[in-house]
Amino acid sequence: xxTDKLISMLxxxxxxxxxxxxxxxxxxxxxAGGAGAxxxxxxxxxxxxxxxxxxxxxxxxVKLALPAxxxxxxxxAAARLARPGVRTGHAAEALLVPVGAIxxxxxxxxxxxxxxxxxxxxxxxxxxxCPFNIAALSVPAFLAAFWAMRGLAPTRPAAxxxxxxxxxxxxxxxxxxxxxxxxxxxxxxxWYLLGMAIPAAxxxIAGPRLLRW
Amino acid sequence: MREREDxxxxxxLRGLAGxxxxxxxFLRELGAILRAFxxxxxARVPDEVEDLVQETLIAVHNQRHTYDxxxxxxxxxxxxxxxxxxxxxxRRSIREAVQEPLEDxxxxxxxxxxxxxxxxxxxxxxxxxxxxxxxxxxxxxxxEGLSVAEAAKRTGMSESAVKVGVHRGLKALAALIRK
Numbered sequence: 551x552x553t554d555k556l557i558s559m560l561x562x563x564x565x566x567x568x569x570x571x572x573x574x575x576x577x578x579x580x581x582a583g584g585a586g587a588x589x590x591x592x593x594x595x596x597x598x599x600x601x602x603x604x605x606x607x608x609x610x611x612v613k614l615a616l617p618a619x620x621x622x623x624x625x626x627a628a629a630r631l632a633r634p635g636v637r638t639g640h641a642a643e644a645l646l647v648p649v650g651a652i653x654x655x656x657x658x659x660x661x662x663x664x665x666x667x668x669x670x671x672x673x674x675x676x677x678x679x680c681p682f683n684i685a686a687l688s689v690p691a692f693l694a695a696f697w698a699m700r701g702l703a704p705t706r707p708a709a710x711x712x713x714x715x716x717x718x719x720x721x722x723x724x725x726x727x728x729x730x731x732x733x734x735x736x737x738x739x740x741w742y743l744l745g746m747a748i749p750a751a752x753x754x755i756a757g758p759r760l761l762r763w
Numbered sequence: 764m765r766e767r768e769d770x771x772x773x774x775x776l777r778g779l780a781g782x783x784x785x786x787x788x789f790l791r792e793l794g795a796i797l798r799a800f801x802x803x804x805x806a807r808v809p810d811e812v813e814d815l816v817q818e819t820l821i822a823v824h825n826q827r828h829t830y831d832x833x834x835x836x837x838x839x840x841x842x843x844x845x846x847x848x849x850x851x852x853x854r855r856s857i858r859e860a861v862q863e864p865l866e867d868x869x870x871x872x873x874x875x876x877x878x879x880x881x882x883x884x885x886x887x888x889x890x891x892x893x894x895x896x897x898x899x900x901x902x903x904x905x906x907e908g909l910s911v912a913e914a915a916k917r918t919g920m921s922e923s924a925v926k927v928g929v930h931r932g933l934k935a936l937a938a939l940i941r942k
Contacts, residue, residue, distance in 0.1 A: 551886040553879040556817050557790045559905045560824045560933075565926070566781030571828040633829045634842035635868075703826035705846040762850070762941065763826065 575698035583691025587725035595729040609733045619648035621720035631710040632702035655735035674732040684745025688722030711757020719746030772836045795875035813882040819847045841871040889939045897932030900925045
């Protein structure tokens with residue numbers, strides 16, 4: 551087939567294209583992934599019984615702000631990576647803001663207690679299950695994010711996969727906040743971040759395989 | 764350069780809004796730019812340039828919904844062309860060629876080449892390998908120019924199945940090319 555003929559073929563009866571494809575797909579990721587994580591958390595883990603009291607403590611909102619800030623950063627980065635020729639700006643550096651903030655809080659909290667209590671702040675009661683639970687709750691958003699990216703045009707598949715995975719991890723961690731009883735910054739700065747890093751790493755590995763177009 | 768960008772952008776936006784003639788003109792202009800761009804970079808495999816021009820045009824068409832009106836068309840199309848070229852070189856395990864990371868978008872528009880060579884890979888042959896649910900809608904609507912309603916009647920498919928068939932069929936064609 552000659553190139554001229556290919557061009558006429560592509561242009562013939564080409565459907566009009568509605569703007570906003572990236573936004574629409576990412577909205578689906580948030581709605582479907584968020585609903586999936588929430589329902590999974592409800593059915594499998596349950597909401598923490600003292601949620602109403604916990605919500606009166608500032609630390610509860612700080613804890614929620616960690617995945618929420620990472621969610622927004624990952625969402626912006628994913629939206630840029632989904633489009634050819636759009637610079638990602640300082641997405642990776644922007645991640646350091648919430649991470650640095652929680653580590654600063656963790657350092658302050660570790661410094662404020664005697665040495666023998668520090669391990670308790672770091673490990674809490676649930677360190678062994680926390681990263682795994684967050685990763686599991688991120689699965690619906692992970693599937694949705696890869697579906698969304700596959701319908702768009704990432705030219706850097708590893709980065710697009712990593713930020714899609716991080717987005718999913720942040721959605722999962724946000725839902726997990728409603729179950730998890732831990733409130734200590736050293737715990738959050740370690741196990742929550744690890745839980746979100748699992749889907750991000752999985753996304754970085756899967757991206758080059760699944761996001762070709 | 765600025766003028767060229769504005770002209771391409773206006774053609775693409777009109778094309779995305781459904782103006783077939785403007786879209787065709789956009790693809791023609793872009794095809795010539797891609798040919799010059801790729802010919803300059805794939806001097807070692809000149810016979811494959813036209814194949815890659817075609818593959819990139821299909822990619823531009825299939826991902827045209829990712830273009831945002833706030834963005835220069837040049838940056839968008841250049842990024843697609845680079846992506847497709849790198850993908851091609853990887854597929855061929857040609858390692859050394861790609862090394863101009865700081866290349867300017869303006870250079871992308873700098874030259875065009877309207878003289879198409881013969882493509883080595885015949886897309887018509889690949890098209891024949893698609894399943895009927897993809898192939899028939901493409902042949903009837905895109906090659907014979909029938910309307911959705913006519914194509915639906917001829918194939919016995921529903922109108923939405925015909926539309927989906929065109930869309931998925933062109934994606935399947937791109938996937939066959941990548942193999």
